[in-house]
Amino acid sequence: xxxxxxxxxxxxxxxxxxxxxxxxxxxxxxxxxxxxxxxxxxxxxxxxxxxxxxxxxxxxxxxxxxxxxxxxxxxxxxxxxxxxxxxxxxxxxxxxxxxxxxxxxxxxxxxxxxxxxxxxxxxxxxxxxxxxxxxxxxxxxxxxxxxxxxxxxxxxxxxxxxxxxxxxxxxxxxxxxxxxxxxxxxxxxxxxxxxxxxxxxxxxxxxxxxxxxxxxxxxxxxxxxxxxxxxxxxxxxxxxxxxxxxxxxxxxxxxxxxxxxxxxxxxxxxxxxxxxxxxxxxxxxxxxxxxxxxxxxxxxxxxxxxxxxxxxxxxxxxxxxxxxxxxxxxxxxxxxxxxxxxxxxxxxxxxxxxxxxxxxxxxxxxxxxxxxxxxxxxxxxxxxxxxxxxxxxxxxxxxxxxxxxxxxxxxxxxxxxxxxxxxxxxxxxxxxxxx
Numbered sequence: 184x185x186x187x188x189x190x191x192x193x194x195x196x197x198x199x200x201x202x203x204x205x206x207x208x209x210x211x212x213x214x215x216x217x218x219x220x221x222x223x224x225x226x227x228x229x230x231x232x233x234x235x236x237x238x239x240x241x242x243x244x245x246x247x248x249x250x251x252x253x254x255x256x257x258x259x260x261x262x263x264x265x266x267x268x269x270x271x272x273x274x275x276x277x278x279x280x281x282x283x284x285x286x287x288x289x290x291x292x293x294x295x296x297x298x299x300x301x302x303x304x305x306x307x308x309x310x311x312x313x314x315x316x317x318x319x320x321x322x323x324x325x326x327x328x329x330x331x332x333x334x335x336x337x338x339x340x341x342x343x344x345x346x347x348x349x350x351x352x353x354x355x356x357x358x359x360x361x362x363x364x365x366x367x368x369x370x371x372x373x374x375x376x377x378x379x380x381x382x383x384x385x386x387x388x389x390x391x392x393x394x395x396x397x398x399x400x401x402x403x404x405x406x407x408x409x410x411x412x413x414x415x416x417x418x419x420x421x422x423x424x425x426x427x428x429x430x431x432x433x434x435x436x437x438x439x440x441x442x443x444x445x446x447x448x449x450x451x452x453x454x455x456x457x458x459x460x461x462x463x464x465x466x467x468x469x470x471x472x473x474x475x476x477x478x479x480x481x482x483x484x485x486x487x488x489x490x491x492x493x494x495x496x497x498x499x500x501x502x503x504x505x506x507x508x509x510x511x512x513x514x515x516x517x518x519x520x521x522x523x524x525x526x527x528x529x530x531x532x533x534x535x536x537x538x539x540x541x542x543x544x545x546x547x548x549x550x551x552x553x554x555x556x557x558x559x560x561x562x563x564x565x566x567x568x569x570x571x572x573x574x575x576x577x578x579x580x581x582x583x584x585x586x587x588x589x590x591x592x593x594x595x596x597x598x599x600x601x602x603x604x605x606x607x608x609x610x611x612x613x614x615x616x617x618x
């Protein structure tokens with residue numbers, strides 16, 4: 184792999200809130216080798232390939248902190264429904280009939296191509312057929328945290344919680360040592376996992392050094408049902424079980440009291456905020472401003488394409504910032520820099536990968552994206568960071584590198600044949616909903 188000198192108009196330094204001009208970023212092998220004035224880069228690396236980005240902002244790749252990649256193949260299948268109706272009457276029956284290794288591989292590759300095209304270089308997934316998710320990521324050169332879903336009830340993938348856990352452990356063993364792929368244990372939700380199973384998951388996560396990824400407090404119905412069944416809200420139940428003492432990514436956390444926000448902060452729980460999915464399923468408005476103010480590490484996710492319809496982190500960035508302002512009544516809430524942190528370094532911290540991704544720093548993995556700000560909709564460019572949060576369309580992402588490998592060049596995917604992805608998706612559509 185040749186050394187590359189990237190020459191953007193603006194270089195976005197997340198960790199210091201600086202915008203550098205006249206600087207170059209040097210990629211050598213899979214890492215960021217240097218960030219320095221362009222003239223110095225030319226002198227130090229005279230034989231390097233130069234990538235001119237004259238109207239572009241260069242920034243770390245975005246981290247999708249909560250998604251179900253394979254569900255791209257159920258995009259638009261069941262819209263405008265409440266969460267439990269959507270799950271019980273539509274999504275779970277369709278999954279039961281069609282989900283397989285082939286389904287998950289094809290759906291995950293479709294999701295990865297869409298995410299790369301929109302500037303996402305890493306995703307925190309949760310689904311069945313974990314090996315197919317990992318193989319799709321590795322075949323695509325994409326960075327993926329594979330969440331091994333665990334439930335009590337049977338699916339074609341596993342008969343019970345014991346079998347889900349066995350399959351998860353087998354998959355983790357199979358892919359040990361792969362640099363682009365990691366694993367979490369992903370109990371689906373408090374309403375679909377028993378106390379005994381949570382106990383086993385906590386023990387295994389501690390023994391194996393794994394994180395845990397779980398839907399928590401997504402809807403008010405979830406909380407009401409927990410109060411009837413357990414006498415406490417879900418978070419209190421999980422705290423008593425010890426789940427909050429493990430490295431935990433809590434997806435959604437829409438309905439939180441002041442005491443729960445304080446507890447999340449105290450225990451170091453990471454929150455994956457999914458604004459579009461929360462709105463589409465009418466789950467509610469997460470108290471993100473209060474969570475951030477309490478010191479909680481909050482990242483941004485898209486959720487799956489079946490409940491969001493697109494995997495577009497730039498759209499989620501804008502929505503997160505606007506909702507925070509509207510909900511709080513404070514126009515200074517969640518400013519652009521902080522929103523950008525949520526989609527980059529905060530997501531990396533939640534995954535335990537902030538030592539390798541999430542910011543443009545020498546020695547880190549070269550997960551880098553370039554966004555072309557020359558479009559009409561981003562003129563004039565007083566502040567590139569403002570544009571990245573409030574004005575950019577994902578189609579303005581022009582270049583993407585993951586571990587130093589060009590994945591998108593001048594808007595064209597390098598590792599995928601788009602016609603094949605489309606054909607695969609339509610083949611699954613014909614199986615799932617023949618017309």
